[in-house]
Amino acid sequence: MTSVAPFLIFYIGGLLAAATGGRLRQAVLLATPVVGAVNLYYLSQGSSGVLELFDYTLVLARVDKLSLVFGYVFHLAAFLGAIYALHVSDRVQQVASTLYAGSSIGAVFAGDFITLFVFWELTAVTSVFLILARRSERSQATAIRYFAIQILSGMLLLAGILTWVSHTGSIAFDYVGLDAPGGWLILLAFGIKCAFPLLHNWLTDAYPEATPTGTIFLSALTTKLAVYTLARGFPGTDILIYIGATMTMFPIFYAVIENDLRRVLSYSLINQVGFMVTGIGIGTELALNGTAAHAFVHIVYKALLFMSMGAVLDRVGKIDGSELGGLYKSMPITTVFCIVGAASISAFPLFSGFIAKSMILSAVIKEGHLAVWLFLLFASAGVFHHSGIKIPYFAFFAHDSGIRVKEARPNMLVAMFLASCVCIGIGVYPEPLYRLLPYEVSYEPYTVSHVLAQLQLLFFSALAFVVLQLTKLYPPELPGVNFDSEWLYRRLLPRTARFLLEQASHLGVKLERRARIGLGRWVERVFHLHGPQGILARSWQTGSTVFAVISVFVVVLVLSYF
Secondary structure (H helix, E strand, O other): OOOOOHHHHHHHHHHHHHHOOHHHHHHHHHHHHHHHHHHHHHOOOEEEEEEEEOOEEEEEEEEOHHHHHHHHHHHHHHHHHHHHOOOOOOHHHHHHHHHHHHHHHHHHOOOEHHHHHHHHHHHHHHHHHHHHOOOOHHHHHHHHHHHHHHHHHHHHHHHHHHHHHHHHOOOEOOOOOOOOOOHHHHHHHHHHHHOOOOOOHHHHHHHHHOOHHHHHHHHHHHHHHHHHHHHHHOOOOHHHHHHHHHHHHHHHHHHHHOOEHHHHHHHHHHHHHHHHHHHHHHOOHHHHHHHHHHHHHHHHHHHHHHHHHHHHHHHHOOOEHHHOOOHHHOOHHHHHHHHHHHHHHOOOOOOHHHHHHHHHHHHHHHOOOHHHHHHHHHHHHHHHHHHHHHHHHHHHOOOOOOOOOOOOOHHHHHHHHHHHHHHHHHHHOOHHHHHHOOOOOOOOOOOHHHHHHHHHHHHHHHHHHHHHHHOOOOOOOOOOOOOOOHHHHHHHHHHHHHHHHHHHHHHHHHHHHHHHHHHHHHHHHHHOOOOOOOHHHOOOOHHHHHHHHHHHHHHHHHHHHO
């Protein structure tokens, strides 16, 4: 190797965290992303961290502007997550989160398919402990399902890589496209981790069951790693435009009726990733810049929203909207930070979401996709409903539940404060972020038309929410179970298979009974077993008797098998 690959610092930090304890471990967890960011800053662009393995050259640190922007925000997310988790004493959770961040960063800087596959699988292995750390029967079952889906993604990726390498002879991870050998398999592998429609339930199943701190890392890294790989391997792929538009639409309806507020944010996360996938499908420089910028700001404001809900869960012990309300009286600082996250995800001017999401919308309409642009516009209004209004309203306002608790832990408040500063800072002054993007940026977000159009959208969305609330047409917050596409394979498919097996078993018993009766009658008729002249009345030699007994045993065994 010719330089320090970024993932190594996190792996070393994880090992040190496992070997230490107390304040020393906390110092290691905080120092790891800081040292990693400094190392990243001094890495020169190009391929470095090269490792010769048999006949292949593995590139462990392919440094360009696309990998750098994701690398920086992954380091930032790891730092915020480390501060937020300072109160945690669970060694496994702390080590797993550090190794998970390192594996995700390793995948981002992978310059070849072999390295990408190794880190792709390591992200699955390390992240599952963040769900298991909840230590409940439900979280254990969820972790098993999550791990199975992630391993399935890895197996599809491996199959696609083997097909690609066997046809091209190259392991370089660059543009792939659907026309390439193994392209569809690789796209499907990326799509599972990206939570494509019908492949998304692992996310809405796992994130609400993870620990409050584990959810921060999961929300920041998993799907955004998939967004990066799609941007690297499939820019300009038309099918992604429509997949992304679908992703922005369908979660809105689930998020509106969902009672678990962390599950609301999970559906909202899919909605936001849909904007990024659409931008990748458009594939222009403006669209890809918008995708990278939106991924950057989304990681921060989504982490901020999950932090605020995690603080509520930590203090109250529950997170259902129907059982909360009035918490602004005892958690006022957390309430303010949650509102900052809500304003950011809703793309209010002067907040980070505005300067990124508008780039994707502009790229879509510039390429003439009017219908897709209208879908994204509707989805933008929808996200204001379920994340911009619903999350802070039902958690901290609405009816007064009478719950009085302490304010969030000091380290949680510090993490939320820093995330809020990033959300506001980027929204007010986006130029530093724009300089990190893959292509030169000539886009100006704060034009009169952009600002007025967004304010109108937000105003009428808020008006619709108020009208629906006053007329009691807005879905109430009630405990319940919402049916999603996972019902097809978690409920319908097993029940159908069980029914078919039972019917096959009953049919087999009937056929066996009829076969035995028919065989007995046929033997009676052919061999005349009974009566003074029957076979059984005759004198048999010992060998013939043994043969007859063995034959009967064979027939019985065959019939019993079937």
